[in-house]
Amino acid sequence: MKHSPRLWTVVGCSLLAASLGAGATACGPGDNPLSARPYDAGDAVAFNQVQGGRPVDHNRPLEVTAKAAGGVRITDVTAVDSLGHRLAGELTAKGDRWHSTTAMAAGTRYTVTVNTENERGAPGRRRLTFETTPAKKVLKVTFGPQDGKYGVGQPITAELDEAVKDRAARAVVERGLVVDTPPGVEGAWHWVDDKHVHFRPKEYWPAHSTVSVRSNLEGVRISKDMHGAASKPVTLQIGDRVEVLTDAASHHLTFKRNGEVINTIPITTGKPGFSTRNGVKVVLGKQYFVRMRGDTVGIGGSENYDLPVYYATRVTWSGEYVHAAPWSVGSQGYENVSHGCTGMSTGNAAWFFENITEGDIVQVVNSIGEDMPAFGNGYGDWNMNWKDWRQGSALLKDTQDGRSVVDQARLRPRV
Incomplete structure (x- = not known):
């Protein structure tokens, strides 16, 4: 039988060491090719x-x-x-x-x-x-919102500076957008269009949790001529679970914090022809003073208005607010007389303003108005059911049992 050179080296060294006794050394570490x-x-x-x-x-x-x-x-x-x-x-x-x-x-x-x-x-x-040679085109991702404290309904947004249309390229981008979430939170990205992607969990974020997002796309090939660029990460500190229910039929607003009702406020919402949109809205921001003019939102003629408004909490980009409306106090709690906003007394509006945070949930029910769209007029993301939301992921794939799952490679639980 022909032995390999390595086998002869190891066996020969062992036999020689045995014959010389425990105190002798015939093959030191430097002689063994494996230890060199x-x-x-x-x-x-x-x-x-x-x-x-x-x-x-x-x-x-x-x-x-x-x-x-x-x-x-x-x-x-x-x-x-x-x-x-x-x-x-x-x-x-x-x-x-x-x-x-x-x-x-x-x-x-x-x-x-x-x-x-x-x-x-x-x-x-x-x-x-x-x-390596530089990319011909680079893709930069800008995350939103900015670092800070937000409510449990705040989605994470990713704005791309270049359009990404190909599904395979979208999958590369999505895998590179990593969300660090609290343990046990299920979430997914949803492509709003070629340049905008939103991330939300299946349910609202857990109160008092931390959520962060970062990009691992720097230098990564996304398509033949496009590679990823560096992006600034974002961290959100989630506050109390604040949920506001605006009932246009009962003309009252219920304010809940962490599941407990802490205030009920008489209100007025949009009158016929200007009815407030139904659905879940996310607070976009707050302004102590806003000058509201009807002609800026297409309202003219006898319905036009020009009013100084205080304690204004914005819930849509088209101009829907929750605000002080001292001119309609007599109707608050009884009828809907506004042009779409939710009005209340100045005292109640000041309290609401102090207790609401960007990212909190404001839901309108029992209005005769249209439904809040999922995208395009603020954050209506929660109005899309979870199954449809996941369909907007480029990483959706079918399992053998016929169900669909989202590849969670870019969703990392925080431990």
């Missing part, structure tokens, strides 16, 4: 990229080969970019070739480490550094 420091394998392996010089084409796969005359095999290859991202690759069973299986990042510096083994089992190593 890696030698320079520069002459035994070859790259299809060039050390130094001009940047190499990032669209070209990286390839490492063992030279036939070198008598070595490749045991491992690692290629890491300047951000610490590892380039995926595949090594042949014979150890004679390794090639990358994903595209290299654009405009970055790679460090490649190749580990080898010669016929005696001695380890070798070769390193290469090179830079």
Whole structure:
């Protein structure tokens, strides 16, 4: 029987050590090829990229080969970019070739480490550094809202500075948008259009939790000519669970904090022809004073108005507010006389203003008006059921039992 050189080396060393006794040493650590420091394998392996010089084409796969005359095999290859991202690759069973299986990042510096083994089992190593060409087009993501404290209904938004239409490219983008959530929270991204993506959980955010979002797209290839750029992360501190229920039929508003009713306020909502929209709305902001003019929202003629308004809490971009309306106190609690806003006394409006936060929930029911749209007029995201919301993810895929699931690779629970 013919033995391999490595087997002879190990067996011979063991027998000799046994024959010399416990106190003798015949083969020290430096004599065992497996424990030796890696030698320079520069002459035994070859790259299809060039050390130094001009940047190499990032669209070209990286390839490492063992030279036939070198008598070595490749045991491992690692290629890491300047951000610490590892380039995926595949090594042949014979150890004679390794090639990358994903595209290299654009405009970055790679460090490649190749580990080898010669016929005696001695380890070798070769390193290469090179830079890749910059992307022809970069995609920048701007997250919203800004860092700060918000209510349990606040969606996370991602605005892209370039349109992304292809589903495969959208999937790359979505995987790179990582949301760190409280444990047990299920959520998903939804593509509003080619440049806007929203993230919300299945249910409202847990009160007093922390939610953050970041992008891992920097340098990542999104499409043939587009790579990701760096983006600023955002962290939200979620406050109390505040839910406001505005009943247009009973003409009263119920204010709940963490499941407990803490105030009931007589109100007036939109009159026929100007009825307040039904549905869930998210508070967009607050202003102590707003000058409200009917002609700015298309209301003219005998219905036109020009009023100073105080304690104004905004819930739609089209101009729907919850605010002080001292001119309609006689109707509050009895009938709807506004042009779509929810009006209350100045004292009640001041209390509401002090106790409401951006991101809190304001829901209108029993109005004869239209329904609040999911997108385009504020944050109506919660008016879309969860099944339809998940359909807007580019990562939706069917399971074997026929149900659909969303790839949660970019949703990371906070522990």
